[in-house]
Amino acid sequence: xxxxxxxxxxxxxxxxxxxxxxxxxxxxxxxxxxxxxxxxxxxxxxxxxxxxxxxxxxxxxxxxxxxxxxxxxxxxxxxxxxxxxxxxxxxxxxxxxxxxxxxxxxxxxxxxxxxxxxxxxxxxxxxxxxxxxxxxxxxxxxxxxxxxxxxxxxxxxxxxxxxxxxxxxxxxxxxxxxxxxxxxxxxxxxxxxxxxxxxxxxxxxxxxxxxxxxxxxxxxxxxxxxxxxxxxxxxxxxxxxxxxxxxxxxxxxxxxxxxxxxxxxxxxxxxxxxxxxxxxxxxxxxx
Numbered sequence: 393x394x395x396x397x398x399x400x401x402x403x404x405x406x407x408x409x410x411x412x413x414x415x416x417x418x419x420x421x422x423x424x425x426x427x428x429x430x431x432x433x434x435x436x437x438x439x440x441x442x443x444x445x446x447x448x449x450x451x452x453x454x455x456x457x458x459x460x461x462x463x464x465x466x467x468x469x470x471x472x473x474x475x476x477x478x479x480x481x482x483x484x485x486x487x488x489x490x491x492x493x494x495x496x497x498x499x500x501x502x503x504x505x506x507x508x509x510x511x512x513x514x515x516x517x518x519x520x521x522x523x524x525x526x527x528x529x530x531x532x533x534x535x536x537x538x539x540x541x542x543x544x545x546x547x548x549x550x551x552x553x554x555x556x557x558x559x560x561x562x563x564x565x566x567x568x569x570x571x572x573x574x575x576x577x578x579x580x581x582x583x584x585x586x587x588x589x590x591x592x593x594x595x596x597x598x599x600x601x602x603x604x605x606x607x608x609x610x611x612x613x614x615x616x617x618x619x620x621x622x623x624x625x626x627x628x629x630x631x632x633x634x635x636x637x638x639x640x641x642x643x644x645x646x647x648x649x650x651x652x653x654x655x656x657x658x659x660x661x662x663x664x665x666x667x668x669x670x671x672x673x674x675x676x677x678x679x
Contacts, residue, residue, distance in 0.1 A: 427482045431455055431499040434474030439494025442471035442586040444514035446485025446539050449587075454480050468540050469514070469587015488539040489514040489567055489586060511567035516540055516584040519559030524579025527556035528592075529599050529671035531570025531624065539565050552672040553625075573599045573624045574652055574671060596652035601625050601669045602662075604644035609664025614639045616655030624650040625672060 429452070432441055445468055451459050457480035463472030465481075468488075472479050474496055487500060490507040498505040511533065517526055534553050536544050542565030548557030555566050559581055572585065575592035583590040599622060602611050615638050621629050627650035633642030635651075642649050644666050662668065 427484060428487070428501055429454065429480065429482055429499075430487065430505065431457065431478055431480045431497075432472075432474050433478040433497040433499070434476050435495045435497065436476055437494060438473055438475050439492065439496045440471070440473045441490065441492050441496065441498075442469065442513075442588070443490040444469040444488045444516075444539070444586040445483040446488055447483055449481060449483040452480045452482050454482075465587075466589075467584055467587040468516075469584070471586065471588065486539065488537065491586065511535070512569045513567065513572070513586055514539055515566045515568065515572065515590070516542060516563055516587075517557075517559055517565070518563045518582040518584070519561050520580050520582065521561050522579060523558055523560050524577065524581045525556070525558045526575065526577055526581065526583075527554065527671065528575040529554050529573045529624075530566075530568040531573065533567075533569040535567050537565040537567050539567075552669075554671040554673045571624065573622065596620070597654045598671055599624050599650055599652045600657070601627060601648055601650040601667075601672070602642070602644045603648045603667040603669065604646050605665045605667065606646060607665060608643055608645045609662060609666040610641070610643050611649075611663075611666065611668075612639070612641045612659075612661045613657055614659040615653040615657055618654045620652050622650045622652050624652070625669075 449465055449468055449470060451463060451465060453459050457478045463479050464470065470481060487505065487510065489511040491512040492507055498507045514537065530553050532553060534550055534555055536548065536550060538544055542563045548564050557564050572590065572595065574596045576597040577592060583592045596618065601624065619635055619638050619640055621633065621635060623629060625648060627648040633649050640651055
């Protein structure tokens with residue numbers, strides 16, 4: 393369960409999978425009627441994975457798969473790694489998301505699972521009874537989901553790659569690709585990423601992006617909390633951009649600069665023309 397906390401954080405490594413190779417290999421283990429069988433078959437090199445499903449999830453040794461301490465089930469999700477061997481799971485419902493880092497053959501009921509066509513992550517925001525609000529920003533392909541008994545209602549909205557809404561006694565859910573760049577909480581809630589705790593209290597609240605329009609533009613801003621440079625939304629990190637405590641200064645021309653931060657922006661100045669986005673949305677004006 394997460395309450396509002398603030399920590400210095402970078403966006404971290406939750407990038408896109410480098411390769412998702414899907415093919416049928418060997419025999420297929422049997423699953424009970426109504427269950428699906430998911431097999432992750434290693435190809436020699438280490439490959440990490442995480443995924444989320446809609447219903448009950450269990451590890452299985454069917455089809456010669458291993459059960460070991462590297463593979464962890466948490467709620468409706470699992471994470472692990474394969475090398476030369478295989479992991480396997482049975483589950484009910486749909487395969488909501490699958491993130492693969494490396495190369496593996498992934499089979500669903502003996503057929504290609506096409507994990508490269510599925511979202512990387514399933515984000516679930518569970519209410520604890522009292523009304524609580526949230527907003528967050530991701531890298532790409534943000535969509536609302538009814539997976540794992542989540543609701544879709546008028547209090548929850550998506551704009552570009554930002555989601556925001558509120559929960560009470562029920563849950564909201566989203567799917568997306570790439571990194572969860574920032575998450576801001578007002579109240580108490582439980583937040584899961586592919587079934588595991590998302591540790592949103594350790595993440596920044598927001599991400600600000602300066603996108604150049606062709607001519608050099610200089611910016612200078614100060615935030616209330618922690619501040620860090622990030623490559624979110626295709627941004628660069630270079631010597632023209634500096635951070636001193638809670639203040640950042642830099643220049644953009646044809647590329648983009650991005651920063652993550654906690655709290656609010658207390659001072660902002662832009663000299664020149666650039667698109668300034670908060671959590672991928674809107675244009676901030678000079679103060």
